Amino acid sequence: MNVNYTAEELAFRDEVRAFLKSELPADIAAKVKLGKHMSKQDHERWQQILVKRGWYAPGWPVELGGTTWGPVEKHIFDEECSAFGAPRTVPFGVNMVAPVIIKFGTQQQIDHYLPRILSGEDWWCQGYSEPGAGSDLASLKTRAVRDGDHYVVNGQKTWTTLGQHANMIFCLVRTDPEAQQQRGISFLLIDMKSPGISVRPIITLDGDHEVNEVFFDNVRVPVENLVGEENQGWTCAKYLLTHERTGLAGIGSSKAVLAHLKRIAMKEVCDGKPMLEDPLFRAQVAEVEMQLMAIEMSTLRILAAAKEGGVPGAESSILKVKGTEIRQAITHLLRKVIGPYALPFLEEEMQLGYDGELLHADYSASLAGDYFNMRKLSIFGGSNEIQKNIVSKMILEL
Amino acid sequence: MDFKLTEEQQMLQDTAARLVRDAYPFEQREKFSESELGFSAEFWGQLGELGLTAVPFSEDIGGFGGGGVETMLVMTELGRGLTLEPYLQSVIYGGGLLNQLGGDAQKEDLLPQVAAGSLQLAVAFDEPQSHYNLHDVQAKAEAVDGGYRLSGRKAVVIGGHSAGKIIVSARTSGDSRDETGISLFLIDPNAQGVSRRVYPTIDGRKGCDLFLDNVQVGADALLGEIGNALPAMRYQQGRAIAAQCADALGSMDEACKLTLDYLKTRKQFGVPIGKFQVLQHRMVDMQTELEQATSMAILAATFADGEDNDERSRIIAAAKYICARAARKVAEEAIQLHGGIGMTWEYNLAHHAKRLVMIAHQFGDDDHHLKAYAKLMQVA
Numbered sequence: 001m002n003v004n005y006t007a008e009e010l011a012f013r014d015e016v017r018a019f020l021k022s023e024l025p026a027d028i029a030a031k032v033k034l035g036k037h038m039s040k041q042d043h044e045r046w047q048q049i050l051v052k053r054g055w056y057a058p059g060w061p062v063e064l065g066g067t068t069w070g071p072v073e074k075h076i077f078d079e080e081c082s083a084f085g086a087p088r089t090v091p092f093g094v095n096m097v098a099p100v101i102i103k104f105g106t107q108q109q110i111d112h113y114l115p116r117i118l119s120g121e122d123w124w125c126q127g128y129s130e131p132g133a134g135s136d137l138a139s140l141k142t143r144a145v146r147d148g149d150h151y152v153v154n155g156q157k158t159w160t161t162l163g164q165h166a167n168m169i170f171c172l173v174r175t176d177p178e179a180q181q182q183r184g185i186s187f188l189l190i191d192m193k194s195p196g197i198s199v200r201p202i203i204t205l206d207g208d209h210e211v212n213e214v215f216f217d218n219v220r221v222p223v224e225n226l227v228g229e230e231n232q233g234w235t236c237a238k239y240l241l242t243h244e245r246t247g248l249a250g251i252g253s254s255k256a257v258l259a260h261l262k263r264i265a266m267k268e269v270c271d272g273k274p275m276l277e278d279p280l281f282r283a284q285v286a287e288v289e290m291q292l293m294a295i296e297m298s299t300l301r302i303l304a305a306a307k308e309g310g311v312p313g314a315e316s317s318i319l320k321v322k323g324t325e326i327r328q329a330i331t332h333l334l335r336k337v338i339g340p341y342a343l344p345f346l347e348e349e350m351q352l353g354y355d356g357e358l359l360h361a362d363y364s365a366s367l368a369g370d371y372f373n374m375r376k377l378s379i380f381g382g383s384n385e386i387q388k389n390i391v392s393k394m395i396l397e398l
Numbered sequence: 399m400d401f402k403l404t405e406e407q408q409m410l411q412d413t414a415a416r417l418v419r420d421a422y423p424f425e426q427r428e429k430f431s432e433s434e435l436g437f438s439a440e441f442w443g444q445l446g447e448l449g450l451t452a453v454p455f456s457e458d459i460g461g462f463g464g465g466g467v468e469t470m471l472v473m474t475e476l477g478r479g480l481t482l483e484p485y486l487q488s489v490i491y492g493g494g495l496l497n498q499l500g501g502d503a504q505k506e507d508l509l510p511q512v513a514a515g516s517l518q519l520a521v522a523f524d525e526p527q528s529h530y531n532l533h534d535v536q537a538k539a540e541a542v543d544g545g546y547r548l549s550g551r552k553a554v555v556i557g558g559h560s561a562g563k564i565i566v567s568a569r570t571s572g573d574s575r576d577e578t579g580i581s582l583f584l585i586d587p588n589a590q591g592v593s594r595r596v597y598p599t600i601d602g603r604k605g606c607d608l609f610l611d612n613v614q615v616g617a618d619a620l621l622g623e624i625g626n627a628l629p630a631m632r633y634q635q636g637r638a639i640a641a642q643c644a645d646a647l648g649s650m651d652e653a654c655k656l657t658l659d660y661l662k663t664r665k666q667f668g669v670p671i672g673k674f675q676v677l678q679h680r681m682v683d684m685q686t687e688l689e690q691a692t693s694m695a696i697l698a699a700t701f702a703d704g705e706d707n708d709e710r711s712r713i714i715a716a717a718k719y720i721c722a723r724a725a726r727k728v729a730e731e732a733i734q735l736h737g738g739i740g741m742t743w744e745y746n747l748a749h750h751a752k753r754l755v756m757i758a759h760q761f762g763d764d765d766h767h768l769k770a771y772a773k774l775m776q777v778a
C-alpha cells in the first residue's frame with residue numbers, strides 16, 4: 001500500500017503545472033474562478049491550446065491524438081486544471097461520443113469525426129432524454145424509420161445541454177418499435193443543420209440558457225451515420241454512461257470551489273471577524289473538506305481497480321452520488337457566506353467582461369444562481385436515485 | 399390548548415386566500431415581477447381596500463386589532479401565492495417599529511397611512527459587514543443644528559425601491575458593534591444625498607442598496623429615543639420573523655402539493671413514480687418538515703406580540719431555525735423529485751424553491767439563529 005504519488009507522477013504533475021502556468025489564458029482563468037459563464041469562444045480557445053499540446057483527448061488512443069495516461073495521470077491533470085481555473089472540458093464530443101465511435105464505429109467514422117472533434121469543427125450535444133424518458137431512458141420514443149439509404153427521424157429530445165452551440169447531435173432513436181424496451185434502439189449521429197430540426201431554449205431557474213429542447217420533424221439521416229449495429233444502440237448508450245459518470249464526481253472542480261469558498265470566507269465578515277473564524281461555519285467547511293478527502297481517495301481506488309484503459313462499472317455510480325452531494329454542499333456554503341447579498345439577482349454582473357460598479361464583490365453575484373444551477377447535478381446523467389438502484393442491483397445484487 | 403380558528407380568524411383567512419387565488423395566478427406574477435415596480439399596485443390597493451394592510455394595527459387608528467395569529471393567517475396565503483408586495487416590510491416590520499417607537503405626532507401622521515396601505519415603509523438595518531447582526535452598525539448620524547446628518551450604506555433593503563419612507567438604523571455614538579448608540583431615522587428616499595441602487599432579487603422581488611451621503615434630516619425624523627433603538631429593532635425583527643415563517647409555510651405547502659401531484663401523475667418504468675418507495679419516503683420527509691415548520695410558525699405567532707423576554711427570543715430563534723431548514727429541505731427535495739422540470743423558469747415550483755431558499759438570507763439564516771438559541775438555551 002502506498003497512497004503517495006510516485007516520483008514519475010509528481011514529475012508529471014510539475015509538467016502539468018508548468019504548462020498551465022504558461023498556457024492558460026489569464027482572462028479565462030479569472031472567469032472560471034469567479035463563476036462567470038464561459039462563451040463558446042472561451043471554450044474553443046482553451047481547446048486549441050490543449051490540442052496543440054496533445055492533451056485535449058487523454059482518453060483516446062495515442063495514434064488518434066490521445067495520450068498514454070493511466071487513471072492517476074488523468075486525475076492529476078483534471079485536478080491541476082481545476083486548481084488553475086481552466087474551463088471544464090465540454091464533454092459531449094471528446095469524452096462521450098468519441099469513445100463510442102472508437103469502440104463501436106467504423107474506420108470511416110473514426111477517420112471522419114475524430115479529427116473534427118479535435119479541430120473544433122464539430123461541437124457535439126447529447127440527444128438522450130425525452131419528455132417521457134428521463135430516468136426511464138429505455139422508454140424513449142423518438143423514431144427512426146429506414147427509407148432507402150436514409151433514416152427518417154421524428155420525435156423530441158430535451159435537456160440538451162449547450163445544444164444552441166452544437167452542429168452535431170448523437171441520438172438514441174427507436175428503430176424497432178416492436179422490440180422490448182432496450183432492444184430496438186439505435187445510436188445515430190445527426191447533423192443539427194438538417195432540415196426539420198428545431199432547437200428551443202429552456203431557461204432554468206437561475207435565469208440561464210444552458211439546456212434546450214430539440215425537435216425532429218422528418219429529419220433525413222444517412223445510414224452511414226449509424227454507429228454500431230441497428231437495434232444495438234443500448235450497448236453504446238450504456239458504455240457512454242459509465243464513461244460519463246466517472247467524470248461526474250467532479251473532484252478537481254470541487255476542490256477548486258472549496259478553495260474559493262475559503263478565500264471568500266476570509267473576506268466576508270460576521271461580528272467583525274472573517275466568516276471562516278466563526279466556529280459553526282468553520283465546522284461546516286471542515287466537514288465538506290473531509291468528505292472531499294475521502295471521495296478523492298475512493299476515486300483513485302476505483303480508477304486504479306478499473307482495467308487498464310477501461311472504465312469502472314457500477315462503482316462510478318457511488319462516486320457520482322457522493323461527488324455531486326459534496327459539490328452541492330459547497331455551493332450551499334458559498335451562498336451562506338455572503339449573507340443578505342445572496343438575494344440580489346444581478347444578471348449584468350454575472351456576464352462576461354462586466355466592468356461596471358460591483359454591488360458587493362466580484363465573486364458574489366453568481367453564488368445564489370450557482371447554488372440553484374447545481375441542483376442539476378443530482379438529476380442529470382442518471383439521477384442519484386437511479387445511481388443507487390444501479391449500485392444495489394449490480395454490486396449488492398439486491 | 400386550542401388550535402382552532404375563531405370565526406373572525408376563519409373569515410380573515412378566507413378573504414386573504416380568495417384574493418390571492420383570484421389576483422395572483424402564476425403567469426400574472428411573472429408580469430408583476432418584470433414590471434418596473436416589481437409587484438402589483440392593483441393588488442396592493444386591494445390589500446388596503448379589504449383591510450388586510452390594517453390587520454396588525456389597533457382599532458383606534460382604523461386597524462383590525464389583529465395579533466400574531468391574524469398576521470400568520472394573512473402571511474401564509476401571501477406566501478402560497480408567492481406574492482411580491484412588500485407587505486411584511488411595510489405593514490409588519492416598518493409599521494411595528496413606528497407603532498412601538500413613534501411619538502404622538504409621528505404616529506398620528508403616519509400610522510393610519512401605513513394601515514390603509516397608502517404609505518409604504520421599508521426597513522434598512524443590514525449593512526455590507528453586518529451579516530444579519532442588527533447591532534453591527536457603521537452608518538453614522540451626527541446631531542447638527544435642528545436635526546441630524548446621516549452617512550453610510552445600507553444593504554439589501556427589500557421594497558426600498560418603492561417605499562415612501564425608509565427606516566434606517568445609524569450610529570449616534572459608540573463603536574461599530576456596540577449595543578448602545580444606535581438610533582432610528584425615518585428618511586425620505588428622495589431627499590438630497592440619498593441614492594439607491596435598485597435590483598431584482600433571486601426570488602422575483604425588488605430591493606436596493608441605500609447610500610446616504612450627508613443626508614440632512616429634521617429632529618422629527620428621529621424614531622424613538624436617541625441611542626437606544628436596539629431592543630425595539632430586535633423585538634420588531636422577531637415579529638417580522640414570525641410573519642416570515644408563515645410566509646414560508648404557505649410556499650412550502652404549495653411546493654409539497656405540487657410535488658405530491660407530480661408523484662401521482664409522472665410515469666416512468668410504466669408506473670407513476672410515486673409507486674417507488676424511496677420517493678414515497680422522501681415525500682413523507684417533506685411533509686414531516688412542513689409539519690415541524692407549521693408548529694414553529696404557530697408558536698412564533700403566539701409569542702410575536704408578547705412580552706419581550708428570553709423565552710420569546712428563544713422561540714423566535716427556534717422558529718426561524720426550524721423554518722429555514724425546512725424551507726431549504728422542501729425546496730431541494732421538491733426539485734429533485736420533479737427532476738429537470740423542477741428547474742425550469744416557466745414552472746412555478748422553481749420559483750417556490752427560490753423563495754424558500756432565500757428566506758434564510760433575510761433576518762438571519764439558520765446558523766445565525768442556531769447560535770442565538772444556543773446562547774439563550776436554559777441549562778437547567
